[in-house]
Amino acid sequence: MTTLERTDIDRVDGPRKTSGRAPYPIDVTYPGMAHAALVRSTIAAGRVTGFDTARARAVPGVLAVVTAGDAPHLNPAPDTGLWRQPPPPLQHTKIVHHGQYIGLVVADTIEQATEASRLVEAGYEPVDAVLGLDDPRAVTVDDPFGSDRTRGAAAAALATADVVAGGRYTTPDETNNPMGLFATVAAWDGDRLTVHDTTQWPDSVRDALAGAFGIPAADVRVLAPYVGGGFGAGLRVWPHVLLAAMAARLVERPVRLALTRPQMFTGIGHRPATVQHIRIGATRDGVLTAIEHDSVQPVAVDDDNIAESVTTVSSVGYACPNVTNRDRQKRLNVPVPTSMRGPGDAQGHFALECALDELAYELGLDPVELRLRNHADEHPQLRLPWSSKALRECYALGATRFGWWDRNPEPRSMRRGDTLVGYGMAGVSFFWFQQPCDARATIDREGRAYVRSAATDIGTGTYTVMTQLSAELLGLRVDQVRMGLGDTDLPAAPMQGGSGMTASLGSAIHSAGHRLIQAFLDLVADDVASPLRGLTAADVVAAEGRLAHADDPSRGESYREMLDRHDLPELTADGSAVPSKPEELGLAPAGPFAARFAEVHVDADLGRVRVARLVSVVDGGRILNPKTARSQIIGGTVGGIGMALLEETVTDPHTGRIANATFGDYLIPVNADVPDLDVVFVGEPDRFNPVGVKGVGEVGLVGVAPAIANAVFHATGKRIRDLPITIDKLL
Structure with missing residues (x-):
C-alpha cells in the first residue's frame, strides 16, 4: 500500500465554485416549479384561535394555503441516536416561540407566495412566555446529555484548597449565520420523493422525510453535493424541509422553499446561551x-x-x-x-x-x-x-x-x-x-477512480482531502480520481459535524481502497501472465496507476492491463469503518x-x-x-x-x-x-x-x-x- 503524505493542493472543487457551476440546493430548478413562503407566529406563547386566508387566496398565482391544524398529517421523525429532530410543523395550533411556522403559501412565483403569506391573518390567545433562565416557571432538565461526572470529592477539596479562583461566566445566544440561505427543493414522482436540501447529513433527511410521509426510505433521495456553509445549522431536519415536501405533494408540482435571513434566525437553530x-x-x-x-x-x-x-x-x-x-x-x-x-x-x-x-x-x-x-x-x-x-x-x-x-x-x-x-x-x-461510515471505490479501464459516499462537504475541504487520500491509497494522480458526495443513493455516511468526517469517511475510503487493491489481486490470483499472481494487498505498493511487488517495484502491472486482459470494464469494492473502542x-x-x-x-x-x-x-x-x-x-x-x-x-x-x-x-x-x-x-x-x-x-x-x-x-x-x-x- 502507499504511504500517506501531507500535501498542499488547491481545492478540487474550487473551479466549479468560482465559475458558478457548483449545484447548490437553492439553485436547483425544475420545469413548472412552484414556490413556497412561510407564515410565522407574532407571539411567543399561546395558541392560534383562527385564520383568515381569503385575501391570501385571492392573490394571482396562489396554488395553496395551508395553516396550523388543517395541514396534512406528518409523523414525528425517527430518533437518530445522537439527537431527536424538531417536532413536525403545522400539526397543532399551540404556539411555543415567536416566529414559529403557522402557515404556508404556495404560488407560481416567489413574489406571489411572499405577498400572499403577508396577507394571512391569525387570531391568537396569548399566554405569558417563559423567556429567561432565571424565570422560576422554567422547567429544569437535569443531566440532559448524560455527561455529568464526578471523580473524587470536589466540594471537600475546594474547602481545603490553598487558593480558589473562578466565578460566574455567561455566553449569549449566537446564530450560525452561513452566508448562503437554507433552501429545500422537493419533487414527487408518484410515491417517490427527490429532495435537494441544505443539509450536513443527507441520510438523516432521507429518514426523516420517509418517516414523516410514511414511505420507505428507499423511495426518498436526498441530494446535497454542495452546501454553502452550515456551522452546525444543517445537522437537524428543520420544519421547512418537511413543509417543502408537503407543499410539492399538495400542488403536484416541484416546490422550492428558501428561507429569508430573519427566518434563518428562528428556523434552523442557534448556539444556546x-x-x-x-x-x-x-x-x-x-x-x-x-x-x-x-x-x-x-x-x-x-x-x-x-x-x-x-x-x-x-x-x-x-x-x-x-x-x-x-x-x-x-x-x-x-x-x-x-x-x-x-x-x-x-x-x-x-x-x-x-x-x-x-x-x-x-x-x-x-x-x-x-x-x-x-x-x-x-x-x-x-x-x-x-x-x-x-x-x-x-x-x-x-x-x-x-x-x-x-x-x-x-x-x-x-x-x-x-x-x-x-x-x-x-x-x-x-x-x-467519529461515526460508522461506508464508501465505494471503482477503477475503470482508463485507470480512473470513482470514489463515493453519501457524506457532504460544507466547505471544509472534504472533496479535496478525500480525493487526495483516494489517490494516495490507489497510487493515482489526483486528476485521475473523481469524488462523489452528497447523495443518499450512495453508501451510507454520518453527519458532517463534530470534526469527525475526515476520520469517519477517511477510514471508510481506506477500507474500500484496500479491498479494491485486493480485488485486483484476486482477479489475477491464478493468472499465469500476471507478475502479481498469488500476492495479497500487504505484499504490494500502489503507484503510478499500477500495483507492484513491495520489494521490487519493477515487477508489477497497471490496473488497465489487468482489466483489459480479463475483459472487464471496471472493478469495484465497498469499504466500511466502525470506530474502535478504547478498551479494544x-x-x-x-x-x-x-x-x-x-x-x-x-x-x-x-x-x-x-x-x-x-x-x-x-x-x-x-x-x-x-x-x-x-x-x-x-x-x-x-x-x-x-x-x-x-x-x-x-x-x-x-x-x-x-x-x-x-x-x-x-x-x-x-x-x-x-x-x-x-x-x-x-x-x-x-x-x-x-x-x-x-x-x-x-x-x-x-x-x-x-x-x-x-x-x-x-x-x-x-x-x-x-x-x-x-x-x-x-x-
Missing part, C-alpha cells in the same frame, strides 16, 4: 486539587434535543483528582437551539480557561506554566494513554512564536501611546468524535489539541478592543492537506473573534421576538476586525484510526474567546466574564 459557575482549587505551587463546573442553558419547550455538554472539558482537559461537572437545561419559549461550530466546548472553554487565568494571577504564576504543571499525560477519566497528544509542544512553540516570554505580566502595564496592550492565552482540548486498543481517543495566544489593543479612553495578533498551534494528527487545514483554522478563528467581541442574538424580553435578525444588526467579524493569523500544526498521526487524522474543522474556534478575554484583562486590569466583550463593559 449559557450561565456557568466554576470554581478551581489549587495548591500554592499551582497544582490543581479540585474543579467544580456547573452550566445551565435554554432548550425549547417542546424539543428533546440530545445536545452537547458544556462542562465536560473540565473533567478531561487537565490532570485534577477531584472534579464535578454538571449540565442542566431550562425549557423556554425560544426557537429550537442546535449545535454551532465547536459545540459545548466553545462555551465551556471560555469559563475554564478564563478561570485558570484568574488562578494564575492569584498564584503569581505564568498562565502557560500553570497549564504545563497540570497537563493530563493520560485521559483523566478513562485512565488510559492518549492515542496521540502534542499539547505541550503547542504551548512551547506557540509561546515562542508569539513572544510570550517577553511580556510584562502586570495588568495594565503595556502601552503604545493611548493604547493599552494585552497578551492572553488559552489551552484547548477538543472532544473526539488500550488507548483513549484523542481529539485535536491547541494553544491560542492573542494580542489585543484597547483604547484607554473609549474602551474599543482590537485584536492585533493571534497565534494558533494545533495538534490535528496527520494533516492531509495543510492548505485546507489552515483555512479551517483561520475560518474558525474568525468565528472565535466574533464570539469574543461581537456576536449576540438579542431577544426582546417582553415579546420573545429576535431583535437583530439581519446582517445589518447581528454583528459578525469583517476584514477590518481580523488581523494576520499565524497557524502552525504539530504532532504525529493519531493511532485511533488507520488514516491517522483527527479533524480540525472546529478546534479553530475553541479557545479564541478566552485567549482574547484574558488579553483584555492583561491590557486593562478588568476581568470580563460575560461575552461578548463590548465597550460598555470596559468603561
